[in-house]
Amino acid sequence: MSYKTFKWVRIFMAMFIAATVSIAVTIENAYLALAAVIVGMISMLLIKRNVKEVLVDEMVKSIAGKSALMAYSITVPVLALLSLVFMFSNLKERGSDMYNLGIILSYIALAQMFIYSFFYYYYQRKYGRDGE
């Protein structure tokens, strides 16, 4: 399969998943949504295997790395700030939905920081941070 065909198949699959999930939400059927996502993921994996052209190379990885760092640098401070706003503006109503939302957001920010630190440490070790 050529890259052009793969691009069209990818668009078609995204449309299929979006449509199926929309229907699943409308009829309130979580299993249908889950099935659509799983079928979509498996299909994409199988289709990717049949593409003969190179899909990912060093430039794609470099762009992905820069995008990931930018996304991390934006989402973590924004989530942390939002969580503080939600928590401190509802200090008198501890246990309220908004206060709990602040706590959830702070945990999400922490989880992102943890995952980032874990992989940063992992790749530092992999590429020899001590220059050994």
Added chain:
Amino acid sequence: MENKIRVLRAEKGMTQEDLAEKAGVTRQTIIAIEKGKYVPSLELAFKICKVFNKKIEEVFNY
């Protein structure tokens, strides 16, 4: 970093797609290297030189 990939490619009558296939990268990467927007890794630079059967200093200038 400058390079002579476009010239060498034209001499060999090679398309960007042909070079991309032989170097094992996407056509977008070859386009970016030719335009000087992306500096390839040493490994990819050597692969490109091997395709043209040239030394690295004959293809890339710094």
